[in-house]
Amino acid sequence: MRVRPVFVFISLIVLLLCFSVWHIAAGAIDIAPLDVFKALHSSDSEHNFIVNNFRLPRLLISGLVGAALAISGLLIQGVIRNPLASPDVLGVTSGASLAVITLAVFWPNAPISYIPPAALLGGFGATALLLFLARHLLQRPAAFALVGIALAATFGAAIDYLLTVNPLEINTAMLWLTGSVWGRNWNHLPLIAPWLAVLMPLAMLLAYRLDLLGLGDDTATSLGTGVKKLRLLCIVVAISLASAAVSVCGSIGFVGLVSPHLVRSLLGHRHLLLIPATALTGAILVISADLFARILMPPIELPAGILTAFIGAPYFIFLLCRYKNW
Amino acid sequence: MNIEQTAISIDNLDVRYATKTIISNLNLSIKKGKITALIGPNGCGKSTLLKSISRLLKPSAGSIHLGADIDVLTCPSKEIARALALLPQMTQSPEGITVKTLVAFGRAPYLNQFGMLKEEDHRQIELAMCRAGVSELANDYIDQLSGGQLQRVWIALILAQDTDILLLDEPTTYLDICHQYELLNLLVELNLAGKTIVIVMHDLNQACRYADELVIMQKGVIIDIGTPHNVFTEKMLRDVFNFEAIVINDPEASTPMSIARAQKVVKSRAA
Numbered sequence: 001m002r003v004r005p006v007f008v009f010i011s012l013i014v015l016l017l018c019f020s021v022w023h024i025a026a027g028a029i030d031i032a033p034l035d036v037f038k039a040l041h042s043s044d045s046e047h048n049f050i051v052n053n054f055r056l057p058r059l060l061i062s063g064l065v066g067a068a069l070a071i072s073g074l075l076i077q078g079v080i081r082n083p084l085a086s087p088d089v090l091g092v093t094s095g096a097s098l099a100v101i102t103l104a105v106f107w108p109n110a111p112i113s114y115i116p117p118a119a120l121l122g123g124f125g126a127t128a129l130l131l132f133l134a135r136h137l138l139q140r141p142a143a144f145a146l147v148g149i150a151l152a153a154t155f156g157a158a159i160d161y162l163l164t165v166n167p168l169e170i171n172t173a174m175l176w177l178t179g180s181v182w183g184r185n186w187n188h189l190p191l192i193a194p195w196l197a198v199l200m201p202l203a204m205l206l207a208y209r210l211d212l213l214g215l216g217d218d219t220a221t222s223l224g225t226g227v228k229k230l231r232l233l234c235i236v237v238a239i240s241l242a243s244a245a246v247s248v249c250g251s252i253g254f255v256g257l258v259s260p261h262l263v264r265s266l267l268g269h270r271h272l273l274l275i276p277a278t279a280l281t282g283a284i285l286v287i288s289a290d291l292f293a294r295i296l297m298p299p300i301e302l303p304a305g306i307l308t309a310f311i312g313a314p315y316f317i318f319l320l321c322r323y324k325n326w
Numbered sequence: 327m328n329i330e331q332t333a334i335s336i337d338n339l340d341v342r343y344a345t346k347t348i349i350s351n352l353n354l355s356i357k358k359g360k361i362t363a364l365i366g367p368n369g370c371g372k373s374t375l376l377k378s379i380s381r382l383l384k385p386s387a388g389s390i391h392l393g394a395d396i397d398v399l400t401c402p403s404k405e406i407a408r409a410l411a412l413l414p415q416m417t418q419s420p421e422g423i424t425v426k427t428l429v430a431f432g433r434a435p436y437l438n439q440f441g442m443l444k445e446e447d448h449r450q451i452e453l454a455m456c457r458a459g460v461s462e463l464a465n466d467y468i469d470q471l472s473g474g475q476l477q478r479v480w481i482a483l484i485l486a487q488d489t490d491i492l493l494l495d496e497p498t499t500y501l502d503i504c505h506q507y508e509l510l511n512l513l514v515e516l517n518l519a520g521k522t523i524v525i526v527m528h529d530l531n532q533a534c535r536y537a538d539e540l541v542i543m544q545k546g547v548i549i550d551i552g553t554p555h556n557v558f559t560e561k562m563l564r565d566v567f568n569f570e571a572i573v574i575n576d577p578e579a580s581t582p583m584s585i586a587r588a589q590k591v592v593k594s595r596a597a
Contacts, residue, residue, distance in 0.1 A: 208441035211420075212434055218414035222380050223434040223487070224407030269420040272440060 005273050008266050012280040016063075019284055023062070023291045024055045053185070061184045061248060062290045062304070063283035064192045066255055068245040070282025071203055073256025074263075074274055075238035078210045079231045080141040086257040087242030090148035090235075093251040094155035095126020096243060100250075101159050105166045116191050116247040123243025126151060127236070138231055139217065188248050195244035199237050200279065206234060207271035214269055252289075252305040254312035255282050261316065285312065332393075333358040333491055333522040334379060339388035341371070341378050341546075348374045349546040352388070356539075358490075361513065361523045363537035365530060367567050371546040372526045373415070376495050379524070380412040392491065407435035411484035415495040415526075417476075419468055425479050426464045429455055432486030451486050457519075458482035458512065474505030481512065492516065494525045498532070510536050530567075531583040534558050535576060542566055558582040 025031045073086045087093060099122025100115055107114075134147040209230050212220045217227050242256065259281040260274070267273050289307035296302065334356040341349040349371045356362050364372040377383040379390055381398060390398040392409050411432070419428055432454065433447040443451075455461045458481045468476060477497060484492055494513070498506040510532060517523050527533040533540060534554040542549045542557060544566045550557045563569045563584055571584040588596075 205439055208434075208437070208439060211441065212431060214418075214420035215431060216414065216416070216418040218377075218380075218382055218412065219417065219431075221382055221403075222407060222410075222412035222414075223431065224402075224404035225434070226403055264421075268422055 005267055008277060012277060012284065016280055016284050016287070019287045019291060020059055023059050023287050026291060026295045027055065057186045057189060058184050058290070059287060061188055061192060062286045064196055065245045065249045065252065066282035066284070066286030067279035068192060068196050068241040069252065069255040070259035070278045071200060071275060072238040072241040072245070074260040074278045075203060075234045077260050078213065078271065079234045080145050082142060082145055083261070085145055087238065088251065088253055088256065089145060089152065090239065091126045091130055091151035091155060092123045092239050092242045093246055094152045094159065096120070096123040096246040097251055098122055098155045098159050099125070101162050105162050116188070119247035120243050123239065123246055126155065127239045127243070138228055184248065192244050192248045195241060199241050200275070203237055203275050204272060206230065207275055210234065210271040211269060250305065252286060252308050254308045254316070255285050258312040258316050259285060331358040332356065334524070335391045337389050339378065339390065340386045341374055341383055342386045347546060349378070352546070352548060354541065354548060356522070356524055358522050359520060360538040361517050361525065361536060362539045362541060363525050363527045363533040364541045364543060365527055365533050366543035370543040372543050373495055375543070376493055376524065376526050380410065380493055381406065404435045407487065409489050410491045410493065411487040411489040413480055413484050413494045413497055415499065417480050422467060422469065424464070425460060425466050425468060426451065426455070428468055428479060429482045429486050432483040435487060450488055454482045454485035457485055457516070473501055474508065477501060477505070477509060478512070491522045491524070494523070496526050496528055499528065506532070531576070534581045534583055535579050554582050
């Protein structure tokens, strides 16, 4: 089922725009889709305040987080060459979660703005630990991933321990653990946008070499690729993107796993096309997840992370059933 | 002898995996424009030697040079990739790509970051597919090919690399017998067109028929080098391969070939 790339990109962009308008329009106060555009650029519109102060930043953050997670998953699957690889698997997400829970338990009065840097620190700490422990396994992707899984399990156990022994700040913690874009505002944008602005072009620069890596380490090396360096660089880029995303929104699962599979089944193997396409797909996924999280059972707002799994998992099963190459 | 040029020269090479020495103090010069076959029993280091030459393994000591001036251990990887191509024993390809797309990857050492193909690259890709006899398959998906076709496509990939030297690690292993000979004949054609070919081989009789030079290895050391007529002897088979055989001249090509001696059980059954 190979489709012309132009059509894929046009469809993705149209889909992204539709969901974005719907995302802004829907909520406690419904705004007609056409009024959304009016509200965006004219300050005398009645909805201007809601749109510009609450819904627009939340939309942008959802999209950017989705894009970051999706690219991260694509890069990790590319270098680990395992269809089940994703940022969650390598322990980044649980490392970040552990840092946040630790903060909530030992410093319950810490301002909420301390959470993103703590998560970022946790994500990078987990990465550093992974790279240190698996430093001799960089040439053996599957073994490398297994070390990541073991690390993730350890962090998970530590989180469970902290939550059991200190059942205090559980609510904030739980909300964060399932991943949510609730209450995200303009202040959160600088936590994710610069990462994506720097790392996405870098990923595009690595794209062709990732294609070569698909031919196996031996062939890639004999074609002049520095495989070891490439793999390390990709892992660092991928994990940085995931850490940044997690630091803003908590662990939104499945985006990093599903989006790359979806675009690969549509576009094939060229990473130069896959990277932007998977970014768009990730953005659509998180935006739609956050949208449905808000409108499914108002006034309750579900965490978007639950919805990504609800949308993502069945789709993933459908995809894998039709997919014979892995 | 001194007129003959050297394509690859290896000096005092040591290769270790962790603490185990695979190759020790190996010296070898591979002649330009010839087909050289590396043979030896399993674990003798022949594949390791090929991997060291193609930078897949880092030697712990020694040097490897291509021609006079390319030092394999220090030269930029892309520059070496324009001089030397490798067909590994196990190849893998991404899902759902066409023959032409796969062959185009052979141009990687000549391309920029984004892998944009220029006119010259397209010409080289067409030429490579033509020489490997896969032009008519250009738009087929590689998952639809037979083993023999796929191996020819990989040959086209390393030809697109446009190098003087081709290294092949047991390229006939998974092929049907007819495709094995088809592939070996293709290698002779490429050799006649000027390529230096180094090939790790499992089938001794094929090695004798197709190689200009045999390099016989055992336990990480080179036992003998020379034309099949000079080095392929019954004594060598016994000493190196622990193989009781008689060596006769191949009635088709008059190169040497080995025939296993019949053991008692076989003889008694025949009688």
